[in-house]
Amino acid sequence: MVGEVWLNKFLEDSHILPRIKIENFLLVSLGLRPCSLMTLPAELPDANAIGSAIDEQVFPKLGGLRSEQDPKKKLRLIDALKKEMRIAYEENVKGSEQYKSHKFWIKQLELRSITMSVRPTVEELYIFRDNDIGKRLSQLMKDRERYRVEARASVKPGMDKARFVYPEEFRASWLKEVGKILGYPDCCVEAYSSDRGDGRNVEARASQQLKEAEERGAVDPFTYSIGYFFPCSPSCGEAQTKGASYRKGLVELLPSLGELYDEFVAKNMERVKHQPEIIEQYNARAESLL
Ligand SMILES: [Zn+2]
Known part of the structure; x- marks a missing residue:
């Protein structure tokens, strides 16, 4: 584990979102999670500015694609466009100080990482400790x-x-x-995969469960131990135990991390409640850009 001086430097680095520092770096470094996942550039502090810079670089190339009627030429234009998107991603994301900071701290904290391209301008960054x-x-x-x-x-x-x-x-x-x-707990993963398999919307299910549970009484926010994790139920004991053990590990590392983590689980829980609306807004925006 990293020394106290380095830990303070890490916590002060504004190039990484505070939630990512805790959930994606420290919990993995402490051995409390085998691996973490973040989406690039969406989970960088300047995601909006980086996204706009990529759009600006790629948009001028879209015009020709719309007016092209010949299917073969259209395919070639799409390929060329994907290449442009990839270049814009490399320059604006991989070239950013924020991305470099993530890579720097992965090394400093003796972690490893794998990046996987999902779409030309979206990558997943997995951070883990063990080979x-x-x-x-x-x-x-x-x-x-x-x-x-x-x-x-x-x-x-x-x-x-x-x-x-x-x-x-x-x-x-x-x-x-x-x-x-x-x-993630087995029961929650089980619920997630059977929902997906049956064509049920996981985000809507989790949001609905949480709203109903809150009407019955207070929900333990530790169930929402990680951002974008959907528990099988707001009262899942396995998920609560994970959240509580994450907090304990963080407090042992540095007492002030406990309160910080409390804030994040509360926000994670709010996000799960509103996730269906968030996705709707995102889709509406994507539609309006097409
Ligand atoms: Zn569960």
Whole structure:
């Protein structure tokens, strides 16, 4: 583990979101979670500015694509556009001080990482400590790639778009292994994967459960131990225990981290409650940009 001087420097670094420092770096470094996952550039402090810079770089190239009628030329233009998006991502995300800070602290805290491209301008950053997790992650990423290739080859008209864009979300064994690696309780991972498999909306289910539970009485925010984690129920004992053990580990490292963590679990819980609206707003914005 890192010394106190370094820990203070880490906590002062404004290039990493405070929630990410705790959930994605320190909990992994403390051995309380095997691995963490963050989305780039969405979870960088300047995500909006970086996103706009990428849009500005890519937008001028969109005009020609809309007016092109020849399908072959259109495909070539799409390929060229993807390349442009990739370049814009490299320059604005990988070239940013914020990204470099993440990489610097991964090294300083003796952690490891894997980045995986999800779309031309979106990447996932997995942070972990043990080599064994790296091997399991690499296998998962290979499997995901294979599912996507297979899904693209079997697209049928009228098929639910998510099933070929994110086919891994419908593979229970894949979801369970990811859930395990991210340190989520088995019961919650089970609920998540069976919801996805049955076409139920996980975010809507979790939000509804939380609203109903709050009407019955106070909900323990520690159930929402990690951002974007959806527990099987607001009263899941496994999830509560995880949250409480994370807090304990953080307090042992530095007492002031306890209150900070309290703030994050409360925010995580609020986010789960409003996640369906957040997704709706995001989709509306994406539509308006098309
Ligand atoms: Zn659970």
